[in-house]
Amino acid sequence: MNVELFPNEQQLNAAKILIIDDEAVVIRLLEWTLRMARFPNVRSVTDSAEALKVFNQFQPDLVLLDLYMPEPDGFTILKKFRETMADGDFLPVLVLTGYDTAETRNQAMSAGANDFLAKPIDCTEVMLRIRNLLQTRFLHRQAREMQKQLEAFPGAGKTNSQTQTGRKP
Numbered sequence: 001m002n003v004e005l006f007p008n009e010q011q012l013n014a015a016k017i018l019i020i021d022d023e024a025v026v027i028r029l030l031e032w033t034l035r036m037a038r039f040p041n042v043r044s045v046t047d048s049a050e051a052l053k054v055f056n057q058f059q060p061d062l063v064l065l066d067l068y069m070p071e072p073d074g075f076t077i078l079k080k081f082r083e084t085m086a087d088g089d090f091l092p093v094l095v096l097t098g099y100d101t102a103e104t105r106n107q108a109m110s111a112g113a114n115d116f117l118a119k120p121i122d123c124t125e126v127m128l129r130i131r132n133l134l135q136t137r138f139l140h141r142q143a144r145e146m147q148k149q150l151e152a153f154p155g156a157g158k159t160n161s162q163t164q165t166g167r168k169p
Helices: 009-013 024-036 048-058 075-084 100-112 123-152 160-165
Strands: 017-020 042-045 062-065 093-097 114-117
Touching: 009 123, 017 093, 024 042, 024 123, 042 048, 042 093, 048 075, 062 075, 062 114, 062 123, 075 093, 075 100, 093 123, 100 114, 114 123
Parallel strands: 017 042, 017 062, 062 093, 093 114
Antiparallel strands: none
């Protein structure tokens, strides 16, 4: 089986990215940054009440999420995302917030965020984190697909003694 281990630039740039932030200026900056990095599949939401609906329709590969917004806040949205995901799925969430405290960071990571950056954002650092999280998502998908293929082989999951004798030990 000849499989490229890491996703190439074209695969990364085809990823769907959802931005959820109540500040339009932050969304415009992130959209511009993503366009300059050749990420055309971007959807943005300023109304946090619409976030779950857009999330379910868009099916993003990565979410950029502000935490402190009018109800529902980012913590609630993150919890709902995690509740709707199937077991074993990996959807990276990068939290972007102006509240850079140890307590906020710990609360976000405990709620299911995969990474955390403080505002004001550094566009270069945001893009590095986005690429790292997308690579991890694609590698996770690839590992799950390989696991499914292995399980489909006859005798998969049996121990050596089972495959040699054809019976259980």
